[in-house]
Amino acid sequence: MKVETIFFNENEGTGLTTYLLDSSNEMANALVRPAVLIFPGGGYMMCSDREAEPIAMAYAAEGYHAFVLRYSVGKTATWEEAFADANHAMKMIDDNSESWGIDTERLAVVGFSAGGHLACSLATMGEIRPGAAVLGYPCILAEMGNLLNKAVPGLDQQVDEKTPPVFVFTTFDDQLVPVRNTTALLQALEKGGVPFEAHVFYSGVHGLSLAKSHTSSGFSGNVSHNVAKWFELSVAFLKEIFGDFQADRSFHDFPVDNSDGPYGLDHSLGSLWENQHCRQVLLNYLPMLDDEKVRNQASGVSVRTIISYAEELLTKEQTAMLEHELRQVRRS
Amino acid sequence: MKVETIFFNENEGTGLTTYLLDSSNEMANALVRPAVLIFPGGGYMMCSDREAEPIAMAYAAEGYHAFVLRYSVGKTATWEEAFADANHAMKMIDDNSESWGIDTERLAVVGFSAGGHLACSLATMGEIRPGAAVLGYPCILAEMGNLLNKAVPGLDQQVDEKTPPVFVFTTFDDQLVPVRNTTALLQALEKGGVPFEAHVFYSGVHGLSLAKSHTSSGFSGNVSHNVAKWFELSVAFLKEIFGDFQADRSFHDFPVDNSDGPYGLDHSLGSLWENQHCRQVLLNYLPMLDDEKVRNQASGVSVRTIISYAEELLTKEQTAMLEHELRQVRRS
Amino acid sequence: MKVETIFFNENEGTGLTTYLLDSSNEMANALVRPAVLIFPGGGYMMCSDREAEPIAMAYAAEGYHAFVLRYSVGKTATWEEAFADANHAMKMIDDNSESWGIDTERLAVVGFSAGGHLACSLATMGEIRPGAAVLGYPCILAEMGNLLNKAVPGLDQQVDEKTPPVFVFTTFDDQLVPVRNTTALLQALEKGGVPFEAHVFYSGVHGLSLAKSHTSSGFSGNVSHNVAKWFELSVAFLKEIFGDFQADRSFHDFPVDNSDGPYGLDHSLGSLWENQHCRQVLLNYLPMLDDEKVRNQASGVSVRTIISYAEELLTKEQTAMLEHELRQVRRS
Amino acid sequence: MKVETIFFNENEGTGLTTYLLDSSNEMANALVRPAVLIFPGGGYMMCSDREAEPIAMAYAAEGYHAFVLRYSVGKTATWEEAFADANHAMKMIDDNSESWGIDTERLAVVGFSAGGHLACSLATMGEIRPGAAVLGYPCILAEMGNLLNKAVPGLDQQVDEKTPPVFVFTTFDDQLVPVRNTTALLQALEKGGVPFEAHVFYSGVHGLSLAKSHTSSGFSGNVSHNVAKWFELSVAFLKEIFGDFQADRSFHDFPVDNSDGPYGLDHSLGSLWENQHCRQVLLNYLPMLDDEKVRNQASGVSVRTIISYAEELLTKEQTAMLEHELRQVRRS
Structure with missing residues (x-):
């Protein structure tokens, strides 16, 4: 994983932190990945750590x-400045998508509370729109400006035909953001014909983050087994919008010994x-099979499985050649 | 998160990669954390990426x-060499536990297949023993040496009174590691009186890792909704051994207005x-309350909640002084 | 379980079917139970079996x-007739609550589609109001009368201060009930200050019932691993409103041998x-302990556990007397 | 649901209680169902209600x-008598399978503690063998006879080639049945080549039943969120052995308007x-469509969906004829 912070303004602490997973040929279906851009909450007064790295880790x-x-x-910071930062982050991800291994069609914004307001601002007004938005107990209404002590747009007024699908969760008895x-x-969203998924839980305080013990800061009220389900629900939602990691290849775990076809x-x-x-072909490629004990151990296993288990034994090319040579052998 | 690889032997690619989460005063119950040391599988012939970083991310x-x-x-590498690396890694974590923010009493080893053999070697014979071991479809028996093509100890023979609690999962029809x-x-373990948790699933191939799409390398057989439950079961197990992140503090979400006690x-x-x-005390600390709109927005909310929401407003000391001054006010 | 149908009008097939669980002293915290009254859907044209007994079984x-x-x-049936049946059912449950072992404070209505309309009618206008309402993909608006081919009240207009907490789930792309x-x-509900929990899933057809295979009637589109979560979410909701079955008694699984107190x-x-x-006291009550093999087997177990395991051995009175006599024994 | 007790010996209270779900053409894939035969525990001294009806309800x-x-x-009852009852119950289910709507190939035994011993006795020695066995914290060893106060066979000695797949769960620290x-x-099982699934949880007392509040009899120690997972794991196991309710039919939820094929x-x-x-064909079958408001409401919905929603409108034969007639209409 490549973790790096690209500062926008180092004095003010603004900037984009990357959590880029390593690529591997062993994970061939994940060389290019979907991504999330996370906006922590904090009333436009701070960016809460509880809604930053822990959320990044979860995704x-x-x-x-x-x-x-x-x-x-x-x-003194205005919403316009925060929004400019958000647009800048989207642009930066877009510009670097190839080197970072990101499928920008599958980039979602994720925001909490005031950060949910900012994420939803991108979804409804961003220069580059995300493919989906995940909002946790978001500020939406213009009237929230009173609490936030600065003017913010009412995002219920900004939904348009370019707004991507939205996932939102909150609690009915949130005392801070009604x-x-x-x-x-x-x-x-309903009026605008924008597809959504919504989960309003009956009880829970404002600012639950993952609603788990390690993001609770020690408060029992910040843990909710029930509200914690929002995370896996959000992943299921993103998979419906973006599709899942492709997993449709089959391997033959059980040898095809009774087939009439070629070896x-x-x-x-x-x-x-x-x-x-x-036997001769196999020994050319896998000399260790000369040992009867080794053979006995693996005699019921397909050769493909044996090779896949210890990839250092043969290169891809050698594996292809081995298969090729076995196919030439006539059935006796 | 601090990601760094400390090479043991750079030519051979051996070494310890750290995934150290950031500390934050906002997560006061996680300044010192439990940790896992992960051993990928690969038949002692390779270290599989599918059982490396994705497992680190999950924990x-x-x-x-x-x-x-x-x-x-x-x-050419022997089990003894791998075991020396494992002991070395334990020592390194132990030596750096303070600066890395680790509670070494709550350090578990996690290993898969041949890596499960190595993790279990530490649990039964390590110079420093871990507090728990999580083993995925592990090689245990000496007879596995035939498949692995090198002599390995039979770990069923090594269980002793210092062996920590063990969590193990596998599938009945694992074709490679019976x-x-x-x-x-x-x-x-039962004979030795070592507590354990065990999950043998009915079906599933060898090497499932998290059994999710993103670790499947595209094979449908590497995805199992059922076997994937091992991960959350392992977390519950570790919490039973190590305890959970403490979360027993309470906050008053609902104001105590009817109380007879002090303000x-x-x-x-x-x-x-x-x-x-x-009113006067409040204005001294929170001049923004002079604005009626702000007050109306938050009039039903406790002052503690208002402050906690925007931590920049007051320092801890100021908060304590505000509370102190309010307590002095006589009820009229 | 006592299953019985009390017909309202046998010709028309209207009536109330009871699924009353058996009571048992072994389940002392469930002698009086919460209950659900289920209204299957079917466009006020039928009562669908898929939303009847399977839902009863789940609860x-x-x-x-x-x-x-x-x-x-x-x-030809009007909404008024259906509503009269619903009121009648509530009355019948209320009248029989004592003999049926029901806590009427913890009676919820559960309805689907048109049945959700009827359940919500009770919640907003019923002669006896339920303690909570669970609504699955409900018809709510007066305009649904066009589809239903009969006049129905718009329930968004009927929410009042007596409306109990509401749980509602549906799917965004329901093609039949928007x-x-x-x-x-x-x-x-929000305007009326009525607490609610809501889950709108992104995808899924109308009429999913439990969204499991056995209620699918064979259609793959009627199965959704994701939407199926509504059921356990509804149970969690009901437990928040009604409280859970009390489970706060403790037993001593581990003997208190080191205590200084009485035996x-x-x-x-x-x-x-x-x-x-x-020893003598024990033999008076449990003569089987004279057998050394029996004793050895259970020597590490508390006497309370031994007794609880085989309740036929001693009556409650005998158990109390045994405890009393043990307490008289002086520590030597 | 048809609940009935067929007494074997009414004085002694032995007998078989049926919980037969209702059949319905609306659940066409469940006209014949799999079944479970449940054996409550109780040390062969009683049959515990906590492991009887609540388990039946869960399945x-x-x-x-x-x-x-x-x-x-x-x-005074011997194991042989209990075993005779068990064999008799299997025979009774087999004899009545057709009228009861049971697929006897998919009949599992489910037993707890001593009832697990009895279920496993059927699995290893029964006259009619079940298709699978689910065992909760079972007594298996002959040595348990000491605790049970009667001679019982050691079932680890009875595993044979006719033994069906076995699911077993227990807790490591069970103090009563080690x-x-x-x-x-x-x-x-492993030696006998009998497939199994096993879940040994780290902590939990003996006799947890479903490990939920309503089967706890009020004891907090009888509730375990973690161990409670055994139930859904057992259902997944049974589906692997027996297959799931078939759900492979597709319906077209989204109209195929752009197709070139027939209407x-x-x-x-x-x-x-x-x-x-x-239009004319539709009006012949669904005269209500003459009403423009009705049409407008449903204009975006397929006719199949409209019909499926209100099954009283058309019989199956009428539906088939409607489809037939629509197919005759030439595209203009």
């Missing part, structure tokens, strides 16, 4: 590249060994 | 620091405002 | 008594056996 | 017919209405 554990944006906050923020957004890697070692030509 | 998402050890492998490896281990931060802004002395 | 598996109401449906039914209801049932058999007076 | 909620056997217990019962069984039920009402011949 990284599902195979997503993650980014955390620390945007302009504080008494649930009417969420119901107003749903109304606007090959999917035959068991034992059955190939019975044919003296196959 | 990091649960708030654990993680380490991946790439140990000595290959045709389930008797696991049943023999369980027998040995304080847990009263609602609205009720405090009715008392002119409280 | 019964969680310890709830269940009822299914088959209400007046068909081309999601605006749900968003309009949420808006009305008692929570001491291990082995430790009591060492005292000759305890 | 019924998954679409399984369920049976509870109350077998011969008590100080975990060696389970490890010995696994060893025997049919999968076209939207709106598109069919544009063709005057289709």
Whole structure:
């Protein structure tokens, strides 16, 4: 994983932190990955650590590249400045998508509270629109400006035909950001024909983050087994929008010994060994099979499985040649 | 997150990769964390990427620091060399535990297949023993040496009174590492009085890793909704051994306005405002409350919640002084 | 379980089917149970079996008594007739609550599609109001009368201060009952200050019932691993409203042998056996302990556990007397 | 659901209780169902209610017919008598399978503690063998006879080639039935080549039943969020052995309006209405479509969906004829 912070303004602490997963040929279906851009909450006064790296880790554990944006906050910072940071982050990801191994069609924004306002701002007004938005107990309404102590746009007024699918979760009894923020957004999405998924849990305080013990800062009220389900629900949502990591290749775990067709890697070692030509081919590539104990151990296993287990034994080219030579052997 | 590889032998690619989560005062119960040391599998011939970083990410998402050890492998490498690497890694973590923020009492080893053999070697014979071991489809028996093409100790013979609690999962129809490896281990643990948790799933191939799409390398057989449950089961197990992140502090989300006691931060802004002395104290610390719109927005919320929401407003000391001054105000 | 249908009108097939769980002293915390009254859907033209008994079974598996109401449906039946059936069912449950072992404070209505309309009618206008309402892809709006081919009240207009907490789930792309039914209801609940929980899933057809294979009638589109989560979410919701089955008694699984206090049932058999007076008391009540093999088997177990395991051995009174006598024994 | 007790010996309370789910043409893939035969535990001294009906309900909620056997217990009852009851119950189910709607190939036994011993006795020695066995914290070893106060066969000695797949769960720290019962069984199954699934949880008392609040009898120690997972794991296991309820039919939820093929039920009402011949055919079968408001409501929905929603409108034969007639209409 490549973790790096690209500062926008080092004095103010604004910038983009990358959490880029390593690529590997062993994970051939994940050379290019979907990604999430995370906006922590904090009332446009701070960027809360509880909604930053822990969220990045959660999505990284599902195979997503993650980014955390620390945007302009504080008494004098305006929403416009934060929004400019957000647009800048989207541009930066877009520009670097190839070298970072990101499929920009599958880039979602994820934001919490005021960060949910910023994420939703991108979804409704961004220069580059994300492919989906995940919003946790978001500020939506213009009236929230009173609490936030700065003017912010009412995002229920900004939903348009370019707004991507939205996932939103919150709790009914959020005392700080009233649930009417969420119901107003749903109304606007429904009217605008923008597909959404929504989960309003009955109870839970504002600012639950993952609602797990390690993001609770020690408060029991910050842990909720129930609300914690939002995360896996959000992953299922993103997979419906973006598709899952492709996993449709099949391997033959059980040798095809009874087939009439040509010999090959999917035959068991034992059955190939019975044919003296196959035996010779195998020994050329896998001399260790000369040892009877080794053979006995693996006699019921297909040669493909044996090779896949210890990839250092043969290169891809050698494996292809071995298969090719086995196919030439006539059935006796 | 601090990701760094400390090479043991750069030519051979052996070394310890750290995945150290960031500390934050906002996550006061996670300044010192439990950790996992991960041993990828690969038949002592390679260290599989599918069982390295993705496993580290999964535990990091649960708030654990993680380490991946790439140990000595290959045709000429002996088990003794791999075991020396493993002991060295344990020592290194122990030596750096303070600066890395690790509670070494809560350090678990996690290994898969041949890596499970190595993890279990540490659990039964390590110079420094881990606090728990998590083993995925592990090689245990001495007879596996035939498949692995090198002599390995039979770990069912090595269980002793210093062996920590063990979690093991595998599948009954593992074609490569037969389930008797696991049943023999369980027998040995039971006889030795070593507590364990075990999950043998009915079906699934060898080498499932997280059994999710992103670790499948594109093979449908590497995805199993059912076997994938091993991960959350392992986290629950580790929490039973190590304890959870402490989360027993309470906050007052609902103002205590009807109390007869002294005024304080847990009263609602609205009720405090009715008392002119409280009003003056509040304005000294939070001048923004002079704005009626701001007050109206937050009048039903406790002052503690208002402050916690925007931590930049007051320092801890100022907060304590504000509480102190409110407590002095006589009820009218 | 007592299953019985009390017909309202046998010709028309209307009536209330009871699914009353058996009581048992072994389940002392469930002698009185919460209950659900289920309204299957079917466009006020039928009562679908897919949303009847399978739903009753799901809640019964969680310890709830269940009822299914088959209400007046068909081309000529009016909503008023169906509503009268619903009110009648509530009355019948209320009248029989004592003999049926129901806590009427914890009676929820559960309805699907048109049945969701009827359940919500009870929640907003019922003569007896339920304690909570669970609505699956409900019809809410008056405009649904066009599809239903009969006049129905718009329930978003009927929310009042007596409306109990509401749980609602649906899917965004329901083609038959548009999601605006749900968003309009949420808006009305929010405005009315009625607590709710809401889950709008992104994808899924109308009429999913439990969204599991056995309620699918064979259609793959009727199975959704994701939407199926609504059921356990609804149980968690009901537990938040009604409370859970009480489970706060503790037993001493591990004998208290080192205590300085008096002897008692929570001491291990082995430790009591060492005292000759305890030994005599035990033999009076449990003569089988004269057999050394029996004793050896259970020597590490508390006497309370031994007794609880085989309740036929001693009556409650005998158990109390045994405890009393053990307490009289002086520590030697 | 048909609940009935067929007494074997009414004085002794032995007999078979049926929990037979209702059949319905609306659940066409569940006209014949798999079933479970449940053996409550109780040390062969009683049959515990906590492991009887609640278990039946849990499997019924998954679409399984369920049976509870109350077998011969008590100080004078022998294992042979209990085993005879068990064999008798199997025979009775087999004899009645057709009228009860049971697929006897998919009949599993489910037993707990001593009931697990009895279930496993059937699996290894029964006159009619079940298709699978689910064992909860089972007694297996002959040595358990000491605790049970009667001679019982050691079932680890009875595993044979006719033994069906076995699912077993228990806890490591069961103080009453030591975990060696389970490890010995696994060893025997592995040696006998009998497929199994096993879950040994780290902590939990003996006799957890479903490990949920409503089966706890009020004891907190009888509730375990973690161990409670055994139930859904057992259902997944049974589906692997028996297969799932078939759910491979597809319906066209989204109208196929752009197709070049013939008209049919999968076209939207709106598109069919544009063709005057289709319009006439539709009105013949669904006169309510003459009402424009009704049409507008459903114009984007396929006719198949409209019909499926209100099955009273058309019989199957009428539906087939409607489809037939639509197919005759020429595209204009």
